Amino acid sequence: MELRKGMLVISKAGHDKEGWYVVLNIEGNKAYLVNGENRSIDRPKEKKLKHLQPVNKVPEILQEKLTQEKQWTNEEIKRALKLAKKD
Numbered sequence: 001m002e003l004r005k006g007m008l009v010i011s012k013a014g015h016d017k018e019g020w021y022v023v024l025n026i027e028g029n030k031a032y033l034v035n036g037e038n039r040s041i042d043r044p045k046e047k048k049l050k051h052l053q054p055v056n057k058v059p060e061i062l063q064e065k066l067t068q069e070k071q072w073t074n075e076e077i078k079r080a081l082k083l084a085k086k087d
Contacts, residue, residue, distance in 0.1 A: 003023055003026055003031060003049060003052065003054055004023065004026070004058075005023055005024065005025060005026065005066065006022065006023060006058040006059075006062045006063060006066050007022070007023045007054055007055070007056075007057070007058055008020060008021070008022060008023075008054070008055035008057060008058070008059065008080075008081070008084050009021050009022075009023060009031070009033065009052040009053060009054050009055060010052070010053040010055060011047065011051060011052065011053075012051050012052060012053050013051040014047070014051065016045070019035070020035065020055075020081050020084070020085060021033035021034060021035050021039065021045065021047075021081075022034055022035070022036075022059075022062065022072075022077050022080065022081065024041065024044045025044070026049075029048055029049050029050075030046050030047065030048055030049065031046075031047055031048075031049055031052060032044035032045070032046055033045045033046075033047055033052075034074075034077055035077065035078070035081060036074040036075065036076075036077035036078035036081065037074075037078060040074050041071075041072065041073075041074055041077070055084065057084070059080035059081075059083065059084055061076055061079060061080050061083075062076065062077070062080050
């Protein structure tokens with residue numbers, strides 16, 4: 001599965017194992033991840049793609065902003081992750 005901006009992922013390795021993130025950007029074999037809390041938009045986490053398990057969806061709240069090419073807020077990211085974990 002191809003990772004893309006806005007997708008939800010779960011960390012498979014490292015001290016943040018099983019942590020949920022949103023893909024902010026992808027460069028080469030690394031992804032930049034945010035969760036709206038300790039990893040905010042201005043301080044994304046860099047992680048290798050092989051250490052990520054994609055959750056095959058982009059939350060609606062984030063997809064709308066992607067199509068409008070607007071910037072997400074940390075609050076929107078937190079809400080999207082909270083709703084995704086409930087599903």
